[in-house]
Amino acid sequence: MKYLYIAALGALALTGCSREDEDVTPVTTPGEYPQLILFDDEGGGELEDSDEASLVITLADRYDESAEELGGRIFPLSQDYMLDFSIVDTEGITNLADYITGAEAYYEIDDCTTSLDNGEDLVQSFDPATGAGTLLFPAGVEEIELVFILDETYFDDGDVNDFRGFNVRITGSGQEATVFSMPFEYEVLDDEVIFGEWELDATNTEQFDRFKELFGLINEDVAGLQSAxxxxxxxxxxxDEMAVVVELTETEEVTECGETESENLEIEIEAGYDDITRDAREGDIVLEDDVELENGAEEEFVYEGSFQIQNGVLTLTLTGEFDDEETSETTLTLTR
Structure with a gap:
């Protein structure tokens, strides 16, 4: 009887293990999941007289087993992958082919060369009438850039317009990769409102001092500038951002793509929009971004205020706040 009891316990143990195994999901390593192809950003835009609209298609970061990149990194595909793309949800465009006349795509070989330079266009087909096409994402490449060729005169007028633009969708699925992306929204930026480049007269002492007071708050180089x-x-x-560029009289020799030129040094400040009026000649603006401190930490700065455009002159009124300091309300006058 003793042996029968032990045998019965053994059978129960085997049965229990078998049932437990039924509920166990085998471990899947990150490398076994398909690669994800997506847009590098949610949207973008250029001025209404731009002759092209470009967007970047990339691969999602993946787990790095070597632990060299703790946040993950891109692993290129091992074989070519075909994507379908289409232009949808157009606004302000009567006939798509009148505005978007063609498409091309490329990847960078180095800082001076793209695949287009070698005669390799990644767009396999494109119909401007429907906005549909096919696109190759090559093996061994981390990202590609898709460029739509635009008629620069189509939207270029002197009026303040409602939203104009389109969405781009990509689709595709395969064993090694699959598309996992929201549409990319392209906006035609109206240069009758605030969008575009404006100039500040640095020879105007009052305006120059106001500029230094305002942006010297977050940049010591700006604070120490002299007019000369x-x-x-x-x-x-x-x-999606404001960019300030101060071109200095001091120059340096720069060598790019085998050519050496003398270029003026620049001080650059960038700030993203938290809020901006996009469809009128006057409105509100709020800018936010981070500055790296001497100890390596980052501190947020905020500029907020309003703008008005009259007779081609932009009046920009801002108050800046950074690192427990605040500027007084400052008004800059800029022209095209």
């Missing part, structure tokens, strides 16, 4: 140091100052309002 400056060749020119521009402020550009792009799709």
């Amino acid at each position: 140091d400056v060749e020119g100052i521009t402020i550009e309002f792009a799709y």
Whole structure:
């Protein structure tokens, strides 16, 4: 009887293990999941007289088993992958082919060369009438850039317009990779409102001092400028950020793609929009971004205020706040 009891326990143990195994999901390593192809950003835009619209298609970061990149990194595909793309949800475009006349795509070989330079266009087909096409994502490449060729005169007028633009969708699925992306929204930026490049007269002492007070808050180089140091100052309002560029009189020799040229040194400041009026000649603006401190930490700065455009002149009124300091309300006058 003793042996029968032990045998019965053994049978029960085997049965229990078998049932437990039924509920166990085999471990899947990150490398066994398909690669994800997606747009590098959710949207973008260029001025209404731009002759092209470009967007980047990339691969999602993946787990790095070597632990060299703790946040993951891109692993290129091992074989070519075909994507379908289409232009959808157009606004302000009566006939698509009148505005978008063609498409091309490429990848960078080095800082000076793209695949287009070698006669390799990644767009396999494109119909401007329907906006549909096919696109190759090559093996061994981390990202590609898709460019739509635009008629620069189609939207270029002197009016303040409602939203104009389109969405781009990509689709595709395969064993090694699959598309996992929201549409990319392209916006035609109206240069009758705030978008575009504006200039500040650095020879105007009052305006120059106001500029230094305002942006010297977050940049010591700007705070220490003298008028004689400056060749020119521009402020550009792009799709999702404002960029300040101070061109200095001091130059340096720069070698690019085998050619050496003398170029003016620049001080650059960038700030993303938290809020901006996009469809009128006057409105509100709030800018936010981070500055790296001497100890390596980052501190947020905020500029907020309003703008007005009259007779081709932009009046920009801002108050800046950074690192427990705040500027007084400052007004800059800029022209095209």
